[in-house]
């Protein structure tokens with residue numbers, strides 16, 4: 634099995650600030666954001682080099698997770714939390 638940083642993150646071997654998780658995906662705050670200080674990475678738990686290596690079901694799940702995260706961070710109260718205290722920021726658990 635090939636290892637990468639993201640595999641270690643969702644196994645809990647590398648610390649991260651998780652903002653979302655479902656059965657097949659995880660979303661974390663980017664530690665080196667380029668666009669915004671609270672940039673979020675949505676990552677499939679299946680190790681792949683490129684997203685198109687995911688099967689159709691995994692790919693659909695990934696994009697559903699992207700939508701869930703976008704809807705969560707779009708909420709003004711959550712956005713304000715990002716700006717005021719990214720260190721303490723906790724998202725509500727989504728209902729799937």
Ligand SMILES: [Zn+2]
Nearest residue numbers: 636637640680
């Ligand atoms: Zn990996």
